Amino acid sequence: MTTNPPQVRLAAHIAFEGVGKSFASAEGQVHALQDVSFDIRHGEIFGIIGRSGAGKSTLLRTINALELATEGSVRVQDVNPAELDEDGLVALRRRIGMIFQHFNLLSAKTVRENIALPLRISGARPGQIYHRVNELLALVGLLDKADKYPAQLSGGQKQRVGIARALVHSPQVLLCDEATSALDPETTQSILGLLRDIHRRLGLTIVMITHDMTVIRAICDRVMVLDQGRVQEIGDVWKVFGSPSSAGTRALLQPLQQGLPIELAAQLQKAPSELAPRALLGIRYEGQQQGVALQALKVLGDDAQLLHGGLDRLRGHSLGQIVVSVPAAGLPGADLLRIATGADQLEILGYVGNH
Structure with missing residues (x-):
């Protein structure tokens, strides 16, 4: 014991x-x-x-x-x-x-x-x-x-x-x-x-x-x-x-926050469509001691695109947010994606066209 x-x-x-x-x-x-x-x-x-x-x-x-x-x-x-x-x-x-x-x-x-x-x-x-x-x-x-x-x-x-x-x-x-x-x-x-x-x-x-x-x-x-x-x-x-x-x-x-760039925010739609077939994900980390494993991000697929954001190292902890574009078709729920990517928070920000 x-x-x-x-x-x-x-x-x-x-x-x-x-x-x-x-x-x-x-x-x-x-x-x-x-x-x-x-x-x-x-x-x-x-x-x-x-x-x-x-x-x-x-x-x-x-x-x-x-x-x-x-x-x-x-x-x-x-x-x-x-x-x-x-x-x-x-x-x-x-x-x-x-x-x-x-x-x-x-x-x-x-x-x-x-x-x-x-x-x-x-x-x-x-x-x-x-x-x-x-x-x-x-x-x-x-x-x-x-x-x-x-x-x-x-x-x-x-x-x-x-x-x-x-x-x-x-x-x-x-x-x-x-x-x-x-x-x-x-x-x-x-x-x-x-x-x-x-x-x-x-x-x-x-x-x-x-x-x-x-x-x-x-x-x-x-x-x-x-x-x-x-x-x-x-x-x-x-x-x-x-x-x-x-x-x-x-x-x-x-x-100090890295807000969504104006041009991306202007393109956001509430639902996927032919003109907006990709989901924009906001993935936030709030204190990862070992950094963020790139292997965990592979769950997003080969067609994932990193569009914005970054991580800061503060007193031995990784903090920050990345914004990623992925195909909206077949996208798992935000909770499953959060667990799979090791994120502290994950939000579907909206839907955009191809980049």
């Missing part, structure tokens, strides 16, 4: 328990967060995504007590920031670095001086400051920019300075507040690559908020979707991308 091994539950680094946050306004109480409960694990890259106004920034700022919850609690390694005195908050914030969308650099100070500022404020010795700043300049690839001013840097270089400054006290947690939103796509990929490298080297817990699903896909282990201050869903990135359970998540994913 065999027994299953016990499930290992990774310890929570940050825990939200029934968190609510309300603000007074001219129109009355505004509920920015409502009954938010979830955990962020030690050493993971965790994404929080939602539309503008969803409450992402408010939620992120409760971690280092820049905002205090009006209901529930936030705990960082079992410490509630709301219960700390001023000295306790200072100590906590040194363990939590933060980078911002618009960099927040002091224009009158050099790169070296911007990075060194938190150390100077904390009373570190000049020799310690010089050594630590040089370490961080090397880490973010800016040793040759140490004596430049922010106005002399590109957007990506400014964000690298912001990252170095956030790491100056060797934090255990790094908060990223829309850290790539002000950057072009190429620079965004460079910054995400740097964050991945920092995560690998230092083992930090990284919490990112963004409205961009491509950022989540590129770097995060798990993701939580926030809408109107409430949790919509949470899970491994590949699961949420492959099979979103909420309408809000599906809307956020829509720009």
